[in-house]
Amino acid sequence: MYVNQHRERKKSEMLDIKFVRENPDIVKENIKKKFQDQKLPLVDEVIGLDKENRETQQEADDLRASRNKLSKEIGALMAQGKKEEAEKVKAQVAANAERLAELEKKNNELKEKIQNIMYTIPQIIDPSVPIGKDDNENVEIEKFGDPVVPDFEIPYHTDIMESFGGIDLDSARRVAGNGFYYLVGDIARLHSAVISYARDFMIDRGFTYVVPPFMIHGNVVQGVMSFPEMEAMMYKIEGEDLYLIGTSEHSMIGRYIDQQIKEEELPLTLTSYSPCFRKEKGAHGLEERGVYRIHQFEKQEMVVICKPEESHMWYDKLWQNTVDLFRSLDIPVRTLECCSGDLADLKCKSCDVEAWSPRQKKYFEVGSCSNLGDAQARRLRIRIKGENGNYLAHTLNNTVVAPPRMLIAFLENNLQADGSVKIPEILRPYMGGKELLVPKK
């Protein structure tokens, strides 16, 4: 099995060094588009190092070739009993040994330098990505449904939950600290109902349901996300090479590490369930309290592995699925496209699906859809076995739904003036047929 072959942490790259060598201008232009000008000198630097490395490699390979040849001669001479002649050839090999050791050392140093740089050179973004510096310049693409503001006041989401006796944050803080929750009664049931409904929604659209591992090895983490993300997000199990997943995308993409997938098996269209664990380092404001930003939540995810030429098409289908799901629950949404400067280095294109908050009178993020191009596949060596050789797959992922955050949108949009919450028809089978949640106080 492949499992242990790449346990050692190896930094790896988003772009092919060959591509950088042959298209330095494209790579530089891309860096500028992402407002990372400080990385510009690295391109020429890495191309120089690469040239030096290939020369070193070639000389070392030649020396190895000569050693291999001479060693065979020694074997033949020994077999014939010609010991003296064998000794002479041995001396020849020894003469090259020192130079080879030198080259190997240099080769390793160069490789490490190259990798360190390549690790920071961002993925080429899709031409359709809007250029902008940070998240202020993200672009609204399309709205779905009317963002209604009712003529009664919508309470903060934890207050709505409390009116049903549905949340216990105080106990959660005592037991696990800030960023955890107990969901109780109908609210807990609603949480499970949403997950189950989302699962069936995706199964009906032809996706295969998967329950993956909730912990993964360090090398898989490195393959699916960049190092700064990893530091800020991932919980590590003490004394083990295991991390709690931040999303099932991690274990779902990791499933194909070092694999060659037959062309005819593609596309792989999967929907996975998992709890997600995130450190969420850094301070968060008022609007991120309650169950908005937490250390543990559950999520139904969709993941696609496909041929390069199909990733655009799947990207559009993926975010549309989330829009459709929210619309089926009468929640207004919009799509917000990530601009170049806000796009993670691993991604070619990404958008957020945002749900309407009638309380805040604005949209807020409930899901994120990304096309990673071949960046994850390059890092994890996920290849497609084609007629004319192997090539890297493209990978995409998107949130189907992530309660409890999604519950915020659900409760706010389905709250009635009398404090009750109506259950959309489509969700009722998952709620034991209930049409309405009635507050306890």
Add this chain to the structure above:
RNA sequence: GGAGAGGUAUCGAAGUGGUCAUAACGAGGCGGUCUUGAAAACCGUUUGGCGGCAACGCCACAUGGGUUCGAAUCCCAUCCUCUCCGCCA
């Protein structure tokens, strides 16, 4: 946690210091012969990565290191899998 066995290509598996790692042998896949068609039989073909215009060369036998002119093979360390026992949802 204890005791054994083991990690080689798509799978099973041989190889225990050189002339079998473009990896024996078997299976599977692909192409072909035969056949009305199929099965069977037979023949051929089939690892991945890097460099090079090419010829060709290098690397990879779980991982890392060591011994050696030369390591799948010997030595050291680490990881993992399987079987049985124990414990346990």
